[in-house]
Amino acid sequence: DGGITQSPKYLFxxxxxxxxxxxxxxxxxxxxxxxxxxxxxxxxxxxxxQIVNDxxxxxxxxxxxxxREKKESFPLTVTSAQKNPTAFYLCASSIGAGRKLNTxxxxxxxxxxxxx
Amino acid sequence: xQSVSQHNHHVILSEAASLELGCNxxxxxxxxxxxxxxxxxxxxxxxxxxxxxxxxxxxxxGFEAEFIKSKFSFNLRKPSVQWSDTAEYxxxxxxxxxxxNKLTFGGGTRVLVKP
Numbered sequence: 001d002g003g004i005t006q007s008p009k010y011l012f013x014x015x016x017x018x019x020x021x022x023x024x025x026x027x028x029x030x031x032x033x034x035x036x037x038x039x040x041x042x043x044x045x046x047x048x049x050q051i052v053n054d055x056x057x058x059x060x061x062x063x064x065x066x067x068r069e070k071k072e073s074f075p076l077t078v079t080s081a082q083k084n085p086t087a088f089y090l091c092a093s094s095i096g097a098g099r100k101l102n103t104x105x106x107x108x109x110x111x112x113x114x115x116x
Numbered sequence: 117x118q119s120v121s122q123h124n125h126h127v128i129l130s131e132a133a134s135l136e137l138g139c140n141x142x143x144x145x146x147x148x149x150x151x152x153x154x155x156x157x158x159x160x161x162x163x164x165x166x167x168x169x170x171x172x173x174x175x176x177x178g179f180e181a182e183f184i185k186s187k188f189s190f191n192l193r194k195p196s197v198q199w200s201d202t203a204e205y206x207x208x209x210x211x212x213x214x215x216x217n218k219l220t221f222g223g224g225t226r227v228l229v230k231p
Contacts (some may be wrong), residue, residue: 033218040125042206042221043160058218090160092219104150105219107160 003027004108006091011113013078013085021076021111023091030096032074033105036060037088046089049074078113086115118143120209122222130230131199137192137225139207149190150208150219151181160206166190177201199231 004025013019025032031050035043045058049068063082068074074093078085089112092105123138141147151163164175171183181192190207207222 035221040223042120042122042223043208043219044221045218048218092160104162104165106162107152109159 004091004093004106006089006108006111008111009109011111013113013115015115016080018077018079019113021078021089021091021113023074023076023108024072025074025091025093025106025108026072027093027095027106028071029093029106030071031094032068033092033094034058034064034066034074034076035090035092037090037110043090046076085113088112118147118209118211118220120207120220120222122205122207122225124225125223126226126228128228128230129197132196133229135192135194135197135201135227137205137207137227139190139192139222141188141190141207141209141220143188143209143211145211147209147211149181149183150210151175151179151190151192152206152208152221153203154206154224155203163192163205197227197229199229201227202229203227 007022033048034046037043044060046064047066049055052071055068065077090110091108094103094105120141149166152160153163154160163179164173166173166183174180179194183190204224204226206224208219210219
């Protein structure tokens with residue numbers, strides 16, 4: 001089936017450790033996104049990538065890093081610099097990221113990260 | 117930069133009642149508008165979207181939304197809800213002129229439908 005796969009579903013991390021969340025898509029989409037979901041705050045954009053080997057900071061990029069070495073993959077690293085990392089992380093993709101291109105985003109099932 | 121506000125954080129209603137969820141955005145240019153739904157334990161799914169044309173948009177599961185440009189609003193409606201409509205609903209906007217196709221989301225509304 002075509003779609004977006006995030007792994008793992010649940011992740012526990014000790015304070016001070018970096019952790020990487022996986023996101024893979026087989027939809028042949030150019031654009032990929034990482035959002036963070038917190039209760040009452042909706043989804044906030046962390047990073048996005050319009051094309052391979054390129055990515056841009058979103059609204060809350062501090063303490064996070066990404067890479068886009070392959071079209072299908074957009075891993076997110078939550079570093080020890082992220083002050084409040086416990087959250088639900090959602091990966092998304094869309095067919096294109098060009099200007100005035102009207103497309104919707106498709107979402108993965110999310111990874112719930114808990115810092116212990 | 118655009119922003120989105122959803123007026124209600126929680127809504128509780130009985131089956132067969134009508135539902136209306138408010139969504140207002142702030143952005144001066146042309147926008148694409150979306151409503152997403154997140155059922156318990158499931159991933160975010162698109163309910164409906166507006167890009168251009170008829171401002172009354174019909175989506176899946178009997179939902180519809182009306183774009184009122186003068187009010188910067190995109191309210192979601194369903195005439196008669198079912199227990200299975202219990203979910204969290206998110207309004208989202210992206211600016212057509214902006215690169216990156218970034219979506220800006222509202223804070224979400226949790227809807228509980230009592231059987």
